[in-house]
Amino acid sequence: MKTESLQxxxxxxxEGTLSDSELSELQRLSHRDEVMAAAGEKAHxxxxxxxxxxxxxxxxxxxxxxxxxxxxxxxxxxxxLIAETTELPATEPATVEVVxxxxxxxxxxxxxxxxKAPTAKHTxxxxxxxxxxxxxxxxxxxxxxxxVINDIWKFLTV
Amino acid sequence: xxxxxxxxxKFKEFILLPLxxxxxxxATAQTELYKRYASQPGVKVASVSNFAVDSTSHIDVTVIxxxxxxxxxxxKREFYIGDLSPEQEAGLGEGSDVVLFARRSRxxxxxxxxxxxxxxxxxxxxxxxxxxxxxxxxxxxAETEEEYDGIVALLVKKIMHQSR
Numbered sequence: 001m002k003t004e005s006l007q008x009x010x011x012x013x014x015e016g017t018l019s020d021s022e023l024s025e026l027q028r029l030s031h032r033d034e035v036m037a038a039a040g041e042k043a044h045x046x047x048x049x050x051x052x053x054x055x056x057x058x059x060x061x062x063x064x065x066x067x068x069x070x071x072x073x074x075x076x077x078x079x080x081l082i083a084e085t086t087e088l089p090a091t092e093p094a095t096v097e098v099v100x101x102x103x104x105x106x107x108x109x110x111x112x113x114x115x116k117a118p119t120a121k122h123t124x125x126x127x128x129x130x131x132x133x134x135x136x137x138x139x140x141x142x143x144x145x146x147x148v149i150n151d152i153w154k155f156l157t158v
Numbered sequence: 159x160x161x162x163x164x165x166x167x168k169f170k171e172f173i174l175l176p177l178x179x180x181x182x183x184x185a186t187a188q189t190e191l192y193k194r195y196a197s198q199p200g201v202k203v204a205s206v207s208n209f210a211v212d213s214t215s216h217i218d219v220t221v222i223x224x225x226x227x228x229x230x231x232x233x234k235r236e237f238y239i240g241d242l243s244p245e246q247e248a249g250l251g252e253g254s255d256v257v258l259f260a261r262r263s264r265x266x267x268x269x270x271x272x273x274x275x276x277x278x279x280x281x282x283x284x285x286x287x288x289x290x291x292x293x294x295x296x297x298x299x300a301e302t303e304e305e306y307d308g309i310v311a312l313l314v315k316k317i318m319h320q321s322r
Contacts, residue, residue, distance in 0.1 A: 135206050135207060135208045135209050135210070135216075136206070136207045136208060137204060137205070137206045137207075138189075138192050138204065138205040138206075138207075139202075139203075139204045139205075140196045140202065140203050140204075143202055143204055145204075145206075148204040148206060148221055149206060149209065151221060151292070151294070152206065152209060152219050152221060152296060155257075155287060155289055155292070155294070155296055155316075156211075156309075156312045156313070156316060157312065157315075157316065158316075
């Protein structure tokens with residue numbers, strides 16, 4: 001209704017048939033329209049500022065969250081080459097079908113063993129099929145090199 | 159990620175030194191295994207270098223076997239070898255073997271095989287076979303994937319043979 005009356009007054013203003021009362025009404029309405037427009041613009045700017053503030057807050061929250069996430073101990077990247085030895089597996093025979101089953105067992109670290117030089121050393125020239133190079137066998141307790149190789153073959157094939 | 163503060167090393171040295179160290183460790187791993195257990199009483203150790211699995215695969219094998227009950231008990235503690243069930247013990251008495259396989263660290267079979275990028279580090283790991291009947295541990299160390307394939311093929315054949 002307000003728009004129609006305002007349009008009507010504007011047309012009369014263009015035609016030059018606007019009376020004084022209508023002119024004052026046109027001024028009142030146009031002034032009111034400007035006030036409404038200003039109020040609307042102000043509301044829009046408030047909404048826009050709030051929206052921008054919300055986006056900024058969300059972005060800041062994301063950045064802070066990502067930083068905290070990476071700082072958590074379980075998300076730090078560990079050096080993979082270091083073998084952890086606090087929990088060591090044990091091979092437990094489950095069936096005769098040869099299955100290696102890990103078993104939790106708290107075991108202390110390996111104690112250093114005093115080294116000593118090999119007590120005997122043999123060089124073998126045969127006993128392995130299709131061997132292009134001669135295997136070198138180091139034994140202690142005067143074991144026979146040939147029997148060692150045969151023992152390995154027996155373990156692998158029998 | 160662990161950081162190493164080595165300001166005096168240049169880039170090439172920083173890359174080459176670990177590679178040389180790894181290569182030297184791989185070359186001496188078999189000897190280290192032998193030396194580690196050579197002085198252990200009740201245990202017999204033999205280390206075979208260049209053992210021919212087939213025409214192309216030559217690997218290093220260390221055999222650690224018990225000479226007596228005390229040696230076998232020590233080996234069970236050293237390599238985390240579990241006890242058998244009464245039925246399996248009875249089977250051993252009748253001559254049927256029980257064999258286990260495990261993947262361990264090459265330099266120290268007491269430790270797990272090292273993991274790199276969620277995969278087992280082949281260059282630093284070994285296959286370990288345990289025979290209850292012969293009271294022996296066989297440590298197989300290969301350098302290439304093809305050599306490991308040769309030994310694994312034999313182990314799988316052995317498993318299939320035993321499971322019949």
